[in-house]
Amino acid sequence: MSEILVLVEQVDGEVKKVTLELLTLARSLGTPSAVWAGPGFGADAKAKLAEYGAEKIYVAGSADVVDHVVAPKAELLAQLVGSAAPAAVLVAATAEGKEVAGRLAVKTDSGVITDAVGVGEGFVADQSIFGGGVNVHSRVTKGTPIIAVRPNSTAPAPAPAAGAEEEVSVALSDAAKASKIVERVKQEKGARPELTEAAIVVSGGRGVGSAENFSIIEGLADVLGAAVGASRAATDAGWYPHQFQVGQTGKTVSPQLYIAAGISGAIQHRAGMQTAKTIVAINKDPEAPIFELADFGVVGDLHQIVPQLADEVSKRK
Amino acid sequence: MNIVVCVKQVPDTATERKLRSDDKTLDRDAADGVVNELDEYAVEEALKLKEAHGGEVTVLTMGPGKATETIRKALAMGADKAVHLSDDALHGSDALSTSYAMAQTLKKIGFDLVILGSESTDARTGVLAAMLAERLGAAQLTLANKVDVEGSSISIQRLTDYGYDKVEATLPAVVSVVEKINEPRYPSFKGIMAAKKKPVETLSVGDASIDAAQVGLGAAWSEVVDFAAAPPRAAGTIVKDEGDGGVKAAEFLASKKFI
Ligand SMILES: Cc1cc2nc3c(=O)[nH]c(=O)nc-3n(C[C@H](O)[C@H](O)[C@H](O)COP(=O)(O)OP(=O)(O)OC[C@H]3O[C@@H](n4cnc5c(N)ncnc54)[C@H](O)[C@@H]3O)c2cc1C
Ligand SMILES: Cc1cc2nc3c(=O)[nH]c(=O)nc-3n(C[C@H](O)[C@H](O)[C@H](O)COP(=O)(O)OP(=O)(O)OC[C@H]3O[C@@H](n4cnc5c(N)ncnc54)[C@H](O)[C@@H]3O)c2cc1C
Numbered sequence: 001m002s003e004i005l006v007l008v009e010q011v012d013g014e015v016k017k018v019t020l021e022l023l024t025l026a027r028s029l030g031t032p033s034a035v036w037a038g039p040g041f042g043a044d045a046k047a048k049l050a051e052y053g054a055e056k057i058y059v060a061g062s063a064d065v066v067d068h069v070v071a072p073k074a075e076l077l078a079q080l081v082g083s084a085a086p087a088a089v090l091v092a093a094t095a096e097g098k099e100v101a102g103r104l105a106v107k108t109d110s111g112v113i114t115d116a117v118g119v120g121e122g123f124v125a126d127q128s129i130f131g132g133g134v135n136v137h138s139r140v141t142k143g144t145p146i147i148a149v150r151p152n153s154t155a156p157a158p159a160p161a162a163g164a165e166e167e168v169s170v171a172l173s174d175a176a177k178a179s180k181i182v183e184r185v186k187q188e189k190g191a192r193p194e195l196t197e198a199a200i201v202v203s204g205g206r207g208v209g210s211a212e213n214f215s216i217i218e219g220l221a222d223v224l225g226a227a228v229g230a231s232r233a234a235t236d237a238g239w240y241p242h243q244f245q246v247g248q249t250g251k252t253v254s255p256q257l258y259i260a261a262g263i264s265g266a267i268q269h270r271a272g273m274q275t276a277k278t279i280v281a282i283n284k285d286p287e288a289p290i291f292e293l294a295d296f297g298v299v300g301d302l303h304q305i306v307p308q309l310a311d312e313v314s315k316r317k
Numbered sequence: 318m319n320i321v322v323c324v325k326q327v328p329d330t331a332t333e334r335k336l337r338s339d340d341k342t343l344d345r346d347a348a349d350g351v352v353n354e355l356d357e358y359a360v361e362e363a364l365k366l367k368e369a370h371g372g373e374v375t376v377l378t379m380g381p382g383k384a385t386e387t388i389r390k391a392l393a394m395g396a397d398k399a400v401h402l403s404d405d406a407l408h409g410s411d412a413l414s415t416s417y418a419m420a421q422t423l424k425k426i427g428f429d430l431v432i433l434g435s436e437s438t439d440a441r442t443g444v445l446a447a448m449l450a451e452r453l454g455a456a457q458l459t460l461a462n463k464v465d466v467e468g469s470s471i472s473i474q475r476l477t478d479y480g481y482d483k484v485e486a487t488l489p490a491v492v493s494v495v496e497k498i499n500e501p502r503y504p505s506f507k508g509i510m511a512a513k514k515k516p517v518e519t520l521s522v523g524d525a526s527i528d529a530a531q532v533g534l535g536a537a538w539s540e541v542v543d544f545a546a547a548p549p550r551a552a553g554t555i556v557k558d559e560g561d562g563g564v565k566a567a568e569f570l571a572s573k574k575f576i
Binding site for chain 2: 011069070071074094095096098099100101102103105106107109110111112113114115124128129130131132133134135136137138139140141142143175178179180181182183184185186187194196200224232235236241242243248249256257267268271278279280282286291293294295296297298299300301304305306307308309310311312313316317
C-alpha cells in the first residue's frame, strides 16, 4: 500500500487528538507515516503514534524546525515528498497547518485542498463551504495531493503498527529561516480540553456580561467535560482570552455538541461552529439568529438557565 | 516604505452564496461584491505604518471588472493608488495559480512590505500569505495582531493556540492580519471624492509577465468534482424559560445521550 504522510501536531511532546484522527483516516487511504517536527519526541509519543497505525515515524528533532515560522516544516515535508514519494500528505486544518500546506504545495508543485471534513477513495475530499450551505467534493489534479483536514472529522481508532523510527536531518534554506520566533508567550490554558479538539464546546458571548460571569460558562463546561469558547464580542471586551474565540477569525470547531449562551449568531460566529453536530442556544431574544441553527433553544436569561443546567447535569451524572 | 496591500472582492456574506452549475466556480453575479472584511484591517494597518514611517500604500486586487468598486473603497480609506490585475484568463484560478499571478505582479510593481487579511470569507483557504512568502522568498509574518517596523527590522505578535509568538524578521516581508490588530477607519466624504481621482492601473496577464498556461480553471492544481446544497437543518425545538429552562435543556441533552 502506498505511503501517506501525516504531520504530527503536538504540545510539549504529547500527540494531539487530531493527529490520531488523521492517522485513522490515512489508514483507509494507504499506509500512514507520521512526521515529527522539532525536539521533544519521546517514548510516549512513539507508542501513541504506533498504536494508531503509524508504520514509520520520521523524526526531525532539530529545534531550528520549530524556531522559525512555518517554512521549515514545509521544507521538511517537501524533502520527504521527494525521498518517499508518498501518495498524499495530510495536515490538520488549523491556521498554521493550512499555512504549512500552502507552502508545501508551492514547493512540490502540487494542489492543495483546505478544510476537508473527509477524504475518500482517489483522495476525493469533502468540503463544507459557504457557512455549511454547500457540500463539495474536490480533488487535487496535479502533483501530490496535500490535504488539510479539520479536527473532529474522523473518530480516532487504534490499529497498532510498527512505528519504526527514522531520523531525518533537514538542511534548511536561508529563506526558511527568515522569520525567527524569539519568544513564546503562553496564556493560561487550564485543564480543559482544547477548543478545536473537544467533543463538547460551551461558548459565551456579550450576554454573559462580564469577565467574572464567565465562571458560569466554565461551570457548565466543567460538568460536561467541555471546552470553553467565546464570541468576538466577549474576547474584544477582554472577558475571555482571544485564543478561545470561535468564528471566522477565531477557531473553527466541529464538536458533537455546541452550546451558545448569550451569543446572537452573527455570520462570522456561525462560520466557526456551523458544522457542530448538535447545537443548543440560550438567548433572551427569541429573534436571535442563533435559534435558526439550534436543535434546541431556550429563550430566557442565561444567568438563570446556565447554572440550572449545570446543576441538573451534575445531578444526572 | 513601499507597502502593497492585497484586497479581495468577495460575495456579501449576508446574501446567498452559490457555485455556478456550468464550471463549478464561485458565482460572482449571484451576490453583491464587497471588500473582504479582514482586508479593511489590512488596509488600516498599511495606512498606520505609512503615517508612522512614510512611504506609499498601493492596493492590489486580482478580480473581474466589477472589483473596481472594492478598489475605490480601499482608496477612499486613504491608500494612494491601486493595481487591478484583471484578465478573463484568470477566471477559475485556484490558490496555486492565484498566488503565482499575484507574486508575479508583486515582483513587477515592487514592495518592501505586503499586507493581506489572514483569510477570505468566501474560499477561506487561509493559504495565500504563506504561498506569497514562499514564492517571493520574503519573510512570512502571518496571523499578526500587532506589527512594529523599525528601519528594515519588522516584528509581529503571531497568534497561536497557546497565546502568541513574538517573531522578528528583516524586510521584505509578507504580513497577514487578524481582526484584533486595529479598528478600520470609515472612508470620509473627502476620502471618497479623492478616491475617484487616484490612479488605478489595470494589468492583463501579459502586462504582469504571467504565463497564461499557469492560471485559470484549465491550469488549476485542484478541481471541484461535484457539489450540492447541504440539506437544511431540521427546525429545532425552542422553548421559553418558565423557571425550568435549564432542566428542559438537560432533558434534551439526556435524550441525545450527552449526559
Ligand atoms: C472581520 C470580522 C471578523 C469577525 N470574526 C468573528 C469571530 O471570529 N467570532 C465571532 O464570534 N465574531 C466575529 N466577528 C464579530 C461578529 O460580527 C459579531 O459582532 C459577534 O459575533 C457578536 O458577538 P455576540 O453574539 O456575543 O454579541 P451580540 O451580537 O451583541 O449578541 C449578544 C446576544 O446575547 C443576548 N443576551 C444578552 N443578555 C443576555 C442574557 N442575560 N441572557 C441570554 N441572552 C442574553 C442578546 O439577546 C444577543 O443576542 C467578526 C467581525 C468582523 C467584522
Ligand atoms: C468555496 C471555495 C473553496 C475553495 N477551496 C480551494 C482549495 O481547497 N484549494 C485551492 O487551491 N483553491 C480553492 N479555492 C480557490 C480560491 O478561492 C482561490 O484560489 C483564491 O484566490 C485564494 O483563496 P482565498 O480567497 O481562500 O485566500 P485566503 O488565503 O483565504 O485569503 C487571504 C488574503 O489573501 C488576499 N487575497 C486573496 N485573494 C485575493 C485576490 N484575488 N486579490 C487580492 N487579494 C487577495 C486577501 O488579502 C485575503 O484576505 C476555493 C474557492 C472557493 C470559492
